[in-house]
Amino acid sequence: MRIWYFCGVLILLMLSSLCHAHQLKAAITTVLFNERSGNIEIMHRFYLHDTEHAIEHLFSQDADIFNNQKDRDNFASYVSKRVELKATNGKALPLQLVGAEIDGQFFWVYQQTPLFSPITALNMRHGALRDVWPQQVNLVNFEGKGKVKSLHFDGSDDWLKVTF
Numbered sequence: 001m002r003i004w005y006f007c008g009v010l011i012l013l014m015l016s017s018l019c020h021a022h023q024l025k026a027a028i029t030t031v032l033f034n035e036r037s038g039n040i041e042i043m044h045r046f047y048l049h050d051t052e053h054a055i056e057h058l059f060s061q062d063a064d065i066f067n068n069q070k071d072r073d074n075f076a077s078y079v080s081k082r083v084e085l086k087a088t089n090g091k092a093l094p095l096q097l098v099g100a101e102i103d104g105q106f107f108w109v110y111q112q113t114p115l116f117s118p119i120t121a122l123n124m125r126h127g128a129l130r131d132v133w134p135q136q137v138n139l140v141n142f143e144g145k146g147k148v149k150s151l152h153f154d155g156s157d158d159w160l161k162v163t164f
Helices: 002-020 048-058 069-080
Strands: 026-034 039-047 083-086 096-103 106-114 121-126 137-143 149-153 159-163
Touching: 026 121, 039 048, 039 083, 048 069, 048 106, 069 096, 069 106, 121 137, 121 149, 149 159
Parallel strands: 026 137
Antiparallel strands: 026 039, 039 106, 083 121, 096 106, 121 159, 137 149
C-alpha cells in the first residue's frame, strides 16, 4: 500500500512541475492615481515565464532577460509602446517609461504620467503580448479613485473605457 501512496505522490509532483512551467498568457496592470506624487502610476506585472518566451519571439532566440539589461529594456519599451491612455476629450496622455525589474516570478514594467483634474473617465488600450499570443489576457485595475474599477482586454478588444 505504501508503494502506491509513494507512486501517487511522485506522479502529483511531476504533474505540478509541468503545470508550473506552462505559459499563463495573462498579465495584471495597476493604474494608481497617486495624489502624493502627483502622477498616475502604471505598474504592469507579467509572469516571468511568459516574458522569457515573448522576448525570444519578439527579439531573438538568444535573448536573455535574466542576464542582459538590453533585453529587459527592449521588453519594457515594447510594453510601453502598446499601452495608451486617453482623456475623455480624446487627448493622449504622455506615458513615460520609468523602468522595469525582475521580482521573483514576475517581470514588472513601470510607467507614469502627470495627474490631472477632474478625471471622470479614461480610455485605455493595452495590447502588450496580444500581438504575440491571441489568447493573451490583460487585466487592468484602477485604484485611488474610489472603488477599484477593472478593464479586461482579451479577444479583439482594442480601446476600452473606464468611468469613475
